[in-house]
Amino acid sequence: MEHRIRRFARIGRREFLALSGAGVALGSLPLPAHAQGKRSGEIAAGLSERMLTLDPANHYSISATSVLRHIYDPLVDVTNDSKFIPALAESWRAVNNTTWRFTLRKGVTFHDGTPFNADSVVFTLKRVRDNTKLIKSFVYQDLDTVEKDGDYAVVVTSKRPFGSLPAHLTMLGMLPPSAGKGEEAFFAKPIGTGPFRFASWTHGDQIALTANPSYWKPGVPRVEKVTFRFIPELSTRTAALRAGELHVIDRVTPDLVETLKGTRGVKVLDVPAIEAQRWIFQLAKEPVKDQRLRQAISLAIDRNVIIKELLRGYGRPADNPVPPGLIGHASLPAKVYDPEKARQILKQAGLTNISLDIVLMKDLYPKQLEVTQAVAAMLGEVGIKLNIKNLEIATAREQRTAGTYDLFFSGWAHMPHDPDWYFGQWFTKAGSEKLTRYANPRVEQLIVEGRVPDPKVRQAKYEELERIVWDEDAELWLYYTVAIYGVSDRLRNFEARRDYYVLLSDVSIV
């Protein structure tokens, strides 16, 4: 029996390779009809974070985004290199700085057969704007009018320029207007236009989805069924992959890579993530409001040692507040390690007996405590004492709000592949009021000017503002993380994503 399965497996792989070759050659032409009949098998994925809701507007969870991307389609998709590509919107353009026009795909139906059209988009966008109970509501408060222009076009205006709207829409699945009639009942058994249909959800354990045979994208999905299991404990997730119960797991830490590589049938895929690990300063507080101290701290940290020794190479030194690939990124002068210069600066500035508190959100980021301890030792070398306060997340965040910290370990994943959220949150007066207390009118102005839809303008504005905050040492950018996945070698076409998503629509299993 096993032998026979293997033989089938080989055929499947060869055919798959042939097909993907054809796909490259033919560009976006639909796959031949017989390819659509090849849907077979089941994939089980293990995710690190429990999913809490099936409502695409009511979470900012990466696990939930991954799972729900299979049930619902957004208007816009984002590729692994942060390019925005059509999903339910065939095209979109900025009519002016405050108006976007989306042209919708025709012939798409929801899982119950009702057609997808502009009404769905209008309903979904108005819902997320108007129902302030929804977690994503605050992002859409700038939306002004949402109107259909015929059945297959929608015009959206905003109170202020909203250049990042297409990016945000990659995380918002489109709902049928009928969802509004009884949301509780709808989200208990939701329907979308996505490649998979909702089958069942055991809360806290797993969600099962079955292929949508009439999906609008030919040849997709490639398997009959996918199951997402929620296993926050990494050693358990790893064990399930090694035992063959799962075919892919996310959020592998560097110290488990060797174990996985040593397991037969399992491989490790990694990709530089769009996430930066950074420490923020309480900039209204002595002594860290003194730029010389911040510069000295940065000079005293050997980022390469952290990456090499603690992260086993799975990290990259930051060369900009924003990781490469996103709009606005430009390579800035490296933050060098020069403890001698750090000592000099401290001496010249008369900064002695410095003792700083750093607050950590307990167990949130892998290796955060070890990294912090290493940095504490490095700072000790130049005469700065670092007191580590490893606090439960809610308590830590309260301290950040109250401003009772000097430094705070605060990673940032640049969702949704756009830096506007990051800049607006951490470098405007309103955004940083309860966070870093950062205030610089010029930076604030650049952020506002960078909100326009024109990518050239955005790039220029962001480059300028990045240089300013980089030279101010407004934050301590330590390293960009690497997303590591454990994958069964039976999977074909699985892509390790820079945004930590686990997307299985184009993946097949042999």
Added chain:
Amino acid sequence: MRVYVLRRLAQSALTLLGVSILVFVILRVLPGNPARMLLPEGAPESAVEELNRQLGLREPLVVQYGLFLKSVVRGDFGQSFQYRAPALTVVLERLPATIQLSLVAMLLTVGIGVSLGILAAVRRGTRYDVAGMILAVLGQSLPNFWLGIMLILFFGVALRWLPTSGFSGWTSLILPGLTLAAFPTALVARLTRSSMLEILHRDYIRTGRAKGLAERRVVLHHALRNAAIPVLTVLGLQIGALLGGAVITESVFAWPGMGKLIVDAIFFRDFPVVQTVLILSATVFVAINLVVDLLYTVIDPRIRYS
């Protein structure tokens, strides 16, 4: 007897009221802000304010408690902040998994623990005694986390006999059941042993043997029944603890039970879920205690309540 039961029921109601006040106040005194935990890192303060208002957390504490009590009496424990669903539904969904796991762990505890205890007591000083007590010490001292992972690696990854984790079918109950039962089994084994040893020296046991009863009957009927009282007390407490959830075992085996739910709920300041779980488990605890007290009269006719 009826008066006794009624009095106990009234006391229980008071206890539960006390629990509800305590839980309610402690949760709100804790540092941390539910809306800030729900919203993504660094959402604007205006969004935090708005969400807190929507969640009803801007009312004075007394008003909040009054509203809470009013709806609890009607069986409405409020909406979970995280799940946006009735807290009671969220909790009850976890009940089957919790009950299954507790049941298996309890069966293992009673089956293995009591037998091991009897064996060790009857064969005191022999290899059986030593082996049983070594097992008991291991059971009580091995951390659940380590034991769970070792069982997974051995039976799940190396041998592939049993599923490593999850909640699917009876095979997935075995490893977490064993892990969870380790501690109470050891406890019960040691308790049964010492309790039995004490009883086995009593005069009526010698009388039983003297009048020619089979050893089996002496041990199981005359000795065990009398030795069972302290064991029963401990078992009652353990059932309560198991139903309250087994955080570590549930985490290791990705088991969708109550323990993990409540820890996450505390973490994310999901007040309604924490309140629901604590009030429900307090109710179960109180009820089990009452039942155990009443069971004493069945096991030991000398005990009478008036």
